[in-house]
Amino acid sequence: MSDIILEARGIKKWFTVRSGLFSTIFKRTEPTYIRAVDGIDLKVKRGEIFCIAGESGCGKTTIARLIMRLETLTEGELWFDGDKISDMSESEFKKYRTRMQMIFQDPYGSLSNNMTVEDIIAEPLRIHNICRDECEVDERVRSALEDVGLNSPDEFVGRLPHELSGGQRQRVAVAAALVLNPDLLIADEPVSMLDVSMRGQILTLLLELRAKKNISIIIITHNLAVAKQLADRIAIAYLGKIVERGETKQIIDSPMHKYTKALVSVVPVPEIGVERNRILLTGETPNPISIPSGCRFHTRCPFVGDECSQKEPELLKMSDGREVACFKAQVSDAAN
Amino acid sequence: MGLRGTLAKRVVQAIVTIFIALAIDFIFFHMLPGDPATFLARNPNIPEAAQEQIIIAFGLDKPLPEQFFLFIVNFLTGNFGISFRYQTDVGILILHRLLNTLLLILPATIASIAIGIYIGKHSAWKRGERADAVGLIISLLTYSIPSFFLSMFFIMLFAVNLGWFPITAIIPNIDFVSNPLLFTYEIVRRLILPWGVLTIALIGVFALIMRNALLDVLSEDYMITAKAKGRTEKDQLDKEAVPNAMIPVTTIIALNLGATVAGALQVEVIFSYPGIGRLLWDGILWRDYPVLQGTFFVITVVMIFANLAADFLYYWLDPRIRVGTEFTLTDEKKGGFFGWFLRPFTYLTTVLLCLDIVILLLAPSYAALFLISTLAILVFVRRQDILRFIWNRAKLYSPGNLTYLWTNHRPQLLIRLSQLVLTLNVLFVTIVMIVALAMPNAYGLEWVLSWATTFVGASVFPPVSSLEGWLHVLMLSASIIAHPLLTITSLAGWLYGYFLNRQVQTIAMVRQILGNKMGIVGAVTVSAFAALAIFGDILAPYDPTAHLTGTPRQPPTPLPLDQAALLDVSLAILVIGAVVWVYASYRNRPNISASIQWAFIGAFLAYVAILLLPHSLARASSLATAGAFLLGGIGLALALPNLRSALREITKSALRPSLERLIGLTMLTLGLALLMTTSLWIITGNPTSFPGFHLLGTDQLGRDVFSQLVIGVRITLIIGLVATMITMFIGGMIGLLAGYYGGIADSLLMRFTDIFFVIPGLVIMIILGAILPPSVYSLIIIIGIFSWPSTARIVRGQVLTIKERDYIERARAVGGSKSYIMFKHILPAVAPLIVANTVLVTAYAILSEVVLDFFGLGDPTMVSWGTMLYQAFGSGAMTGNLWWWVFPPGIMVVLLLMGVSMLGYAMDEIANPRLRRR
């Protein structure tokens, strides 16, 4: 049981862009690709909360869907607890599905409206058929409800999703994900649709679960402030590649990659009279169909050098243990 | 890909559809039972020599593939062959008639589109208010009137009685050059009525299309911006909403052009206007196949080009396609569609199935044996999976589970048990079927067919067979378990359990339907017709098929004075009661509690049941007696629980303010009760006390019109419902598969559906009706096969939206297989929409059935409204002003269609998320 629960080696996901009926069927014209995930390596330790942050279109959700095999890999390998899961057939892979679960962003969309709370939480048990009979299913559903803080199960068991508040729904989603006691939980923007007052409830719940059951959690979010409160390590993604990865304190308090610096400098804070030198980038994230040559960020980077547009920088380890993919940062790190 | 690429794609599609239309055309007339050569021989008025010449000319004696090639060459070069009846070239005949039809269709369609869009626009803008209700009623009314009945009505009113216009619309032989004014005057005078009918018949279709499209647009965010910009209400509607709504409207109008062709067909027949529709009618009468072949092909080609034109308009209107780069994000899985195909098991099954089909064609008698052997091999190959599946299902019935279910999920237990019984039953039915098929001499196909009819309750069970011996005993004992009654009870158990589980939602849905005024009126009308079907045996005084029960063409006998007086009294009470009720609601007096209203309704139903019971016992009709008991039961179930609270409220003075309402309600119920008693007395009593009494007169063979009317409802309802079940099944399945599996399966299935959309359904139905032997089954199959595309399209749209929802992704992430997700998540979410759409399709199925009957293609042995009108039209009832023979069946059809459409529309408004009120 190695301490790395999940490892991804050079995973890629390219969507082919076809225009016209003929080229789809007869594959005549050379297809152009949208390179949503363009070669990413990940290592998640057991019991660690790892966050992938970035703007929309940077591929963070696609990474989660690749791990959960909701999308097929174009290239690369995925290892789960030491076993190579990327080439397994669906039936072999089904056993591993019990050990990795996912919760989604929209509390209203992620619970089916014509199923009671009990059916929703019991669904994973019934799909994998691991309970000896309905009584055991019922017990495990009730204990899962208590785990997520809905402590009077009888009141919730028979209710339908539209009778619950946003926070309660997200708790039911977490309960449904935990009923199989997974080793890895992927949370795709778990709190972004909730009111601020409810977010804390879900974040505290995730921290408690990590402490109690030693589950490793991958958080996908665009909100760096939430990432700071929750994650042990953060990886910043831009246009399908990881540009910087390290301990939360390092990334938030002293970002080295220019893109992370700009992002952190611009996030609004609920404090007044705070002097910050903001780096306001012009334009928006380019279209993933035509990714700029060399470093992907060079078209918007205020500190662009000449080699930035020729070569793509590698993700190198810095002196303080973090990894950065930016020539300028690597040079200044080597200097001091 | 831009505009050019999409349009190229559409043109290719159109060409492909033309070829498919040609193929269908060929199949109709060359491969169906009795190929053209035999038709030629049987046709009296073509001499022997001419027949030889035609056979050679069209190569009818050559092998099938060659015939097909020759057929395509001929058709594409416009050589449609020689008409049996007119002995002239079919091509020229059709071209000439086509021009006349276009003269009729174009002005009417343009007018109806304009009026329809106007009504739909205002109906959508003033949604929920009076204008919307009026707009909806107009649309549903015009949608429900069959064009042929409207034409007969117009002719009798304007031509025969008022004499304003000529009865028939024959093109005058004044040539245009010499006297243009007179020519146009004559044309207009003759065509005013047909144009009027066609316009009115189509307003409803276009108004509904516009209303739905606009409702979608009005809920968009940019409409709030438009309002915030300070635009006047008129500008918001005309300049911001309508341009967006016109985009979907143009396509749907194109897809519904089939309705215009069907309408024109009927109008031309009644007005004997020399258009392509009339040509089709003659073709059917004279079984003139080259003409039928030619007309079908030409109409389809015209429709395809109309659709192409609409597509071009669509792309011009919508900037998102005209300007944007529309590209498809495809996600090529390893191997993709063909990868699935090469998996060992699927490969084996396809090979074996092809083998079976080949054997079926070559040596049908051995086909059954081969089929069974293929089944055996497949089961053997997948035995572990099947065993595991059975073991898992068996685990559900373990004692631990059953006790758990008994304690807290009793409806689930009922479902599980009925599922067990159903699986056993289906298993034994298949075993019996296979054994019967495997021994063609002992049982064979007819036996199986008669077995099938027992399921519809048409014949006695078990079907008789000549064989004795142990095998027969085994078969009989097996058939006990495979008894259709068992299937129906287990299905009923399952449904009842399902509803018990969903009690809250179903009651909410029913209350919503009853909350919607249109829903109530629709539900009441439909149940009235259902009651008519159940109590038909009592209400029909004579046997509808008995000839000369009175002198032919006898007008309705006047009612004796006392009965007439009683009728007037009851009607008067009813009217006063209604006035009082409306006055009370006008002064918005507090409404009486629901319990009192239900108490009154329950009492009334019980009273009617008591009235009908003696008659049904006297007539010993088991259906009517069962109906009477059921009605009585419902009445009491409604009245008794509410009676106590109703009495308490009436005695208390709490009712002082809503006294008028109470008076109004009592008068209404009393009036209705009196009306029922007197009318029952008239219907059943008079024929015996006054021999030769015919409430609605007789037809040309002296048959009693009223009895035909009453019995006629049964065949219409049965065909409508069974055909709709077929549509719901086919449309639902195709929509589900196309929406869920997407990719190539989706585009193939959708192209297949578009073809059925483009080809005018009614035209095919009429032609098929003329070819296939006229029977109830062929009618059901024809209607079922050609009315599913709209369901498929709506279901697919809904499945596509559901598929994107997170809870489907979550089920996939947890490990649910494709089929598990389809049945556990997607089907329940789409089910309410399928049901609501089915009711709308029922209206279309009933309309098609009536039109087919009117074209004389119905089952001659069955009495139906369509055939009544067909015979009325045939024997000149129109010109003879026999209103009592023409109007009643027509009005019954309109009422039934109105009821079904209103119910369907109310359910659609609840089930269809797009239409649901925000």
Added chain:
Amino acid sequence: MADTKREVFLEVKNLRITYETKQGKVKAAENVSFRIHRGEFIGLSGESGCGKTTTALSLMHLLPKEGKVEEGVILFKGENILDYDTKKVEALRWRDISMVFQGAMNALNPVHKAIDQMITALRIHEDVTEQEAKERSLELIKSVGIDPARATSYPHELSGGMKQRLMIALALVCHPSIIIADEPTTALDVMVQAQILDLFNQLRDRTNLSVLLITHDLSVLAETCDRIIIMYAGRIVETGRTDTIFTMPEHPYTKKLISSFPSILVDKEIDFIPGNPPDLINPPSGCRFNPRCDFAVDRCRQEVPPLECENGHCVACWRRHEF
């Protein structure tokens, strides 16, 4: 900056709005009162369902059919716009008060070109020639940072950020006195959000336009607004200058809201407000926050606390001075 001597553009006095729904009458907003001065940026904040958007829509008579203003007065430059007839309302909309919507993705009509939508808006309220309107619109489009060449493209060809900039240009086209911005940046990425907020700040310095900025995101208000109004369950619980609200919040709900808001600069413990948002069909009696408030006493549960103001800082809480 909001000294009282400056001209008052808009004054709302104890506004009460209800929605008629199948489940019952939703009490969306109750005795809401505030003032908007010339050139002032006011933030209106609160959680979903607190009535902020309902209040904003009522200022321009944009309430849906089910919504009804039961009580209260909205004075725009002295006149109560609730008594306006349709003619005057249509004149008021976009000329005096305009709006930027959250769903910018869908707020622009997909079948009209971007520039045409601005021209029509301008020509509804001022009779200018087509050419003159086109020039003024192009001028505005340039000022909000959009390349004028893109002006003739359709909405679906523009990115999210550009569409929001276009909405702002559209809102400015008739030079209104007040712009209501309903969650203008919620649907945008962090970087684009910063660009749009920067644009709002430029507007603040360059023009004497006043803006009512509606958002649930307190940190956005901290950077852009002069005064803030916090609403809960349809009622105003606290209003005041931005710095006093953030440094010395007095209402328990505001305190908890600020403390549960994560910040990237300050290390904060994860905090939250227990319980669930209130049901607005039959809201709790007295102060509507009492079921979730740690300091609630019997009085809070019976009587509705009035909004008491002390030199510009108003709070609706019985125990305001006790802690």
